[in-house]
Amino acid sequence: xxxxxxxxxxxxxxxxxxxxxxxxxxxxxxxxxxxxxxxxxxxxxxxxxxxxxxxxxxxxxxxxxxxxxxxxxxxxxxxxxxxxxxxxxxxxxxxxxxxxxxxxxxxxxxxxxxxxxxxxxxxxxxxxxxxxxxxxxxxxxxxxxxxxxxxxxxxxxxxxxxxxxxxxxxxxxxxxxxxxxxxxxxxxxxxxxxxxxxxxxxxxxxxxxxxxxxxxxxxxxxxxxxxxxxxxxxxxxxxxxxxxxxxxxxxxxxxxxxxxxxxxxxxxxxxxxxxxxxxxxxxxxxxxxxxxxxxxxxxxxxxxxxxxxxxxxxxxxxxxxxxxxxxxxxxxxxxxxxxxxxxxxxxxxxxxxxxxxxxxxxxxxxxxxxxxxxxxxxxxxxxxxxxxxxxxxxxxxxxxxxxxxxxxxxxxxxxxxxxxxxxxxxxxxxxxxxxxxxxxxxxxxxxxxxxxxxxxxxxxxxxxxxxxxxxxxxxxxxxxxxxxxxxxxxxxxxxxxxxxxxxxxxxxxxxxxxxxxxxxxxxxxxxxxxxxxxxxxxxxxxxxxxxxxxxxxxxxxxxxxxxxxxxxxxxxxxx
Amino acid sequence: xxxxxxxxxxxxxxxxxxxxxxxxxxxxxxxxxxxxxxxxxxxxxxxxxxxxxxxxxxxxxxxxxxxxxxxxxxxxxxxxxxxxxxxxxxxxxxxxxxxxxxxxxxxxxxxxxxxxxxxxxxxxxxxxxxxxxxxxxxxxxxxxxxxxxxxxxxxxxxxxxxxxxxxxxxxxxxxxxxxxxxxxxxxxxxxxxxxxxxxxxxxxxxxxxxxxxxxxxxxxxxxxxxxxxxxxxxxxxxxxxxxxxxxxxxxxxxxxxxxxxxxxxxxxxxxxxxxxxxxxxxxxxxxxxxxxxxxxxxxxxxxxxxxxxxxxxxxxxxxxxxxxxxxxxxxxxxxxxxxxxxxxxxxxxxxxxx
Ligand SMILES: Nc1ncnc2c1ncn2[C@@H]1O[C@H](COP(=O)(O)OP(=O)(O)OP(=O)(O)O)[C@@H](O)[C@H]1O
Ligand SMILES: [Mg+2]
Numbered sequence: 055x056x057x058x059x060x061x062x063x064x065x066x067x068x069x070x071x072x073x074x075x076x077x078x079x080x081x082x083x084x085x086x087x088x089x090x091x092x093x094x095x096x097x098x099x100x101x102x103x104x105x106x107x108x109x110x111x112x113x114x115x116x117x118x119x120x121x122x123x124x125x126x127x128x129x130x131x132x133x134x135x136x137x138x139x140x141x142x143x144x145x146x147x148x149x150x151x152x153x154x155x156x157x158x159x160x161x162x163x164x165x166x167x168x169x170x171x172x173x174x175x176x177x178x179x180x181x182x183x184x185x186x187x188x189x190x191x192x193x194x195x196x197x198x199x200x201x202x203x204x205x206x207x208x209x210x211x212x213x214x215x216x217x218x219x220x221x222x223x224x225x226x227x228x229x230x231x232x233x234x235x236x237x238x239x240x241x242x243x244x245x246x247x248x249x250x251x252x253x254x255x256x257x258x259x260x261x262x263x264x265x266x267x268x269x270x271x272x273x274x275x276x277x278x279x280x281x282x283x284x285x286x287x288x289x290x291x292x293x294x295x296x297x298x299x300x301x302x303x304x305x306x307x308x309x310x311x312x313x314x315x316x317x318x319x320x321x322x323x324x325x326x327x328x329x330x331x332x333x334x335x336x337x338x339x340x341x342x343x344x345x346x347x348x349x350x351x352x353x354x355x356x357x358x359x360x361x362x363x364x365x366x367x368x369x370x371x372x373x374x375x376x377x378x379x380x381x382x383x384x385x386x387x388x389x390x391x392x393x394x395x396x397x398x399x400x401x402x403x404x405x406x407x408x409x410x411x412x413x414x415x416x417x418x419x420x421x422x423x424x425x426x427x428x429x430x431x432x433x434x435x436x437x438x439x440x441x442x443x444x445x446x447x448x449x450x451x452x453x454x455x456x457x458x459x460x461x462x463x464x465x466x467x468x469x470x471x472x473x474x475x476x477x478x479x480x481x482x483x484x485x486x487x488x489x490x491x492x493x494x495x496x497x498x499x500x501x502x503x504x505x506x507x508x509x510x511x512x513x514x515x516x517x518x519x520x521x522x523x524x525x526x527x528x529x530x531x532x533x534x535x536x537x538x539x540x541x542x543x544x545x546x547x548x549x550x551x552x553x554x555x556x557x558x559x560x561x562x563x564x565x566x567x568x569x570x571x572x573x574x575x576x577x578x579x580x581x582x583x584x585x586x587x588x589x590x591x592x593x594x595x596x597x598x599x600x601x602x603x604x605x606x607x608x609x610x611x612x613x614x615x616x617x618x619x620x621x622x623x624x625x626x627x628x629x
Numbered sequence: 630x631x632x633x634x635x636x637x638x639x640x641x642x643x644x645x646x647x648x649x650x651x652x653x654x655x656x657x658x659x660x661x662x663x664x665x666x667x668x669x670x671x672x673x674x675x676x677x678x679x680x681x682x683x684x685x686x687x688x689x690x691x692x693x694x695x696x697x698x699x700x701x702x703x704x705x706x707x708x709x710x711x712x713x714x715x716x717x718x719x720x721x722x723x724x725x726x727x728x729x730x731x732x733x734x735x736x737x738x739x740x741x742x743x744x745x746x747x748x749x750x751x752x753x754x755x756x757x758x759x760x761x762x763x764x765x766x767x768x769x770x771x772x773x774x775x776x777x778x779x780x781x782x783x784x785x786x787x788x789x790x791x792x793x794x795x796x797x798x799x800x801x802x803x804x805x806x807x808x809x810x811x812x813x814x815x816x817x818x819x820x821x822x823x824x825x826x827x828x829x830x831x832x833x834x835x836x837x838x839x840x841x842x843x844x845x846x847x848x849x850x851x852x853x854x855x856x857x858x859x860x861x862x863x864x865x866x867x868x869x870x871x872x873x874x875x876x877x878x879x880x881x882x883x884x885x886x887x888x889x890x891x892x893x894x895x896x897x898x899x900x901x902x903x904x905x906x907x908x909x910x911x912x913x914x915x916x917x918x919x920x921x922x923x924x925x926x927x928x929x930x931x932x933x934x935x936x937x938x939x940x941x942x943x944x945x946x947x948x949x950x951x952x953x954x955x956x957x958x959x960x961x962x963x964x965x966x967x968x969x970x971x972x973x974x975x976x977x978x979x980x981x982x983x
Contacts, residue, residue, distance in 0.1 A: 062737050064708065533722070534706070537711070
């Protein structure tokens with residue numbers, strides 16, 4: 055006979071099991087990270103002098119000044135025009151595209167659906183550079199058109215120009231929402247319409263288009279809030295010709311004036327935060343309602359594809375036009391630009407093929423360092439953010455912790471925090487931090503990892519959360535009943551089973567953080583330059599060749615990383 | 630092996646009450662089954678015993694140990710209760726081999742290496758799967774997974790075994806084999822067992838005692854025979870086996886025989902039971918207790934449909950404005966017939982005035 059076993063007993067610290075300490079630690083860390091940029095910003099917005107100077111007095115004066123003499127009215131108007139234009143154009147591109155790809159007989163639909171992933175690899179900053187290289191006042195295509203018809207019928211450096219570029223960059227987001235809704239929808243409705251003798255076009259407008267209303271509403275809100283906070287395109291197009299929007303207003307007030315007015319900066323940031331938080335909350339609520347609606351409808355049948363005849367050909371041409379002129383040519387042109395001295399149709403660029411653009415980068419230590427800095431931030435940040443996301447997901451979805459909803463909201467909150475404001479807010483937080491702890495971090499890579507990591511946290515959480523819902527709760531229950539406490543269930547069972555999701559989150563956050571730059575505008579220093587800030591610096595100096603080279607390097611790193619990681623993941627999966 | 634005592638167990642989810650002050654005691658070594666329709670709170674009851682749900686009120690004790698006492702604010706976590714549990718999905722950890730699945734609870738209990746090997750071998754032997762120790766769960770059939778899950782729940786000699794519909798993912802044939810095998814294993818080990826199912830045949834075949842639940846309440850607790858023969862309420866009769874319910878009014882009583890005039894056809898039937906003349910009652914008769922004879926005997930009926938189900942024939946009869954189910958060995962019945970039953974074969978339930 056075997057010996058008798060003792061029932062497991064777990065130590066309690068101060069009357070609480072260790073899981074409670076872990077759960078409170080996760081909550082505390084998330085709260086600290088999220089509140090660090092927000093609280094100083096709100097506080098600064100009602101303070102009469104810089105946060106770190108003694109003797110500040112509470113006042114509403116900053117808001118009064120913002121609306122009376124800072125030219126903020128124009129900024130609001132421009133931002134509204136830009137955001138509305140972007141949203142409308144985004145829908146105009148995305149909705150017909152989703153219908154064409156998902157619901158009509160379109161050759162190459164699979165290939166095209168995959169191509170819609172491109173913004174994952176390419177930052178909007180690089181897209182902006184690419185567009186200017188081709189369609190800017192001195193761009194390749196503009197010059198060519200001018201030589202044909204004597205004038206350029208468009209102006210990129212305008213609010214419509216900004217909106218078109220931003221819409222091209224954001225269209226894939228709206229596309230994904232609409233395409234998913236169309237895939238899930240019930241084909242029997244259409245079959246019913248067909249039986250009643252409705253033609254394909256009729257079915258399209260009476261059955262399919264109304265179905266798209268919910269995804270159109272919430273992707274519009276998402277796109278709107280993203281264009282309110284975006285910095286790249288307004289900075290590249292609007293700033294040189296004096297069209298300020300929210301983000302460039304913060305940029306120039308905080309960075310370019312010699313003596314920044316922190317009160318105005320704080321008040322403007324607080325207002326923008328209010329807008330983005332409101333929009334994201336609204337969008338999240340609508341999305342949740344919509345999902346409830348979908349799940350109630352139950353099993354999805356395979357959608358039927360309509361044959362629209364000549365309209366099919368129109369959609370093929372439109373889609374090809376979008377992919378080629380929106381993304382492929384600008385990015386290709388930018389890459390090509392990195393290998394030439396002069397890029398204009400007036401003289402064959404092949405004559406001036408050169409490696410000089412790359413040489414410059416690799417001879418100057420500051421530029422090379424920006425590449426290694428970006429890599430370090432993305433690599434370290436990806437590990438840290440994915441680990442924190444995993445913990446947050448487990449606490450939020452697999453615990454009985456009293457504040458588990460708060461953990462989820464905190465992890466998703468940075469969605470509503472523009473990168474610039476995270477930068478400004480953390481900058482103030484470090485300046486204000488007790489015991490001079492902040493000054494140790496200020497301007498270092500650590501500061502950037504915190505800022506970028508915060509931005510990437512919602513993607514990390516969002517990519518891990520669905521995987522845990524695939525693991526039955528009975529797996530944890532079995533572990534608990536057989537003697538493992540919550541922490542042990544995590545280390546022995548859930549943690550192990552989440553390894554693939556964790557790896558997926560690492561890839562996603564690595565790429566996200568490699569593309570990120572806006573928090574670094576306030577948090578960075580000469581020593582902690584990264585790809586994005588260096589590109590901006592070189593751009594302002596007019597060094598477009600080297601900008602193109604750095605952009606090419608960033609794209610190449612992303613492509614290699616994603617390729618290798620994909621292979622590793624697949625190998626692991628097969629084993 | 631200890632008793633399990635559950636008293637005044639109460640559970641709400643938000644403002645929905647799922648368990649209403651449930652009381653029962655499971656005796657040492659007993660095979661106790663919670664039976665009831667879907668959503669009646671069986672799993673919730675079991676999970677409260679396991680510690681996976683925290684009851685809103687009530688107490689649960691096993692032997693001398695209090696697991697839950699809501700007034701004394703005692704709540705013992707599931708990992709400290711030393712119970713064994715088998716889940717509907719089996720919940721084998723997919724990244725571990727069968728042996729590793731069994732080893733985990735032993736490692737947590739700091740068993741020596743030798744002890745561990747011995748116990749794993751014993752447990753797998755008991756379920757007849759010693760040769761599959763190095764397989765991963767996805768390399769096993771459903772029936773094998775189910776037995777591994779049972780081995781994992783038994784390997785550390787838990788005080789009580791909890792099973793939540795462990796057989797419901799098996800096909801009909803396998804389920805009957807597993808039933809016999811489970812019963813034999815439980816008897817051999819003598820472990821106190823709580824079993825959850827919505828399958829009445831399973832409950833009748835396996836259990837020492839059955840608790841029939843509906844809407845978060847205990848309707849009746851008793852042996853399979855008591856539950857089937859003398860259901861305490863029409864709901865129990867309806868859920869355990871099939872039953873015809875004939876409403877009527879008591880005409881007269883003599884001794885323990887009650888004469889009831891049926892609402893459906895106006896005829897009078899005789900039933901053993903206890904009732905007052907004039908009282909509204911329900912007469913419950915199981916289909917196999919009804920006998921079909923020639924017209925003129927008993928209740929005048931007409932056969933509507935018949936079906937051959939292998940061991941016997943099933944008929945639907947029209948009795949006035951009601952349909953009655955009858956089970957009979959004869960397959961040639963048609964048209965108008967007479968329906969009879971012995972007074973002892975029927976049950977009499979008072980009907981509240983509505
Ligand atoms: N987490 C929860 N939140 C709200 N209601 C719940 C929750 N879990 C269970 N319920 C409700 O409690 C009731 C009892 O559920 P329980 O799982 O105990 O039913 P069951 O008897 O095991 O049913 P089944 O045979 O279908 O497994 C159901 O009505 C269910 O909807
Ligand atoms: Mg259940």
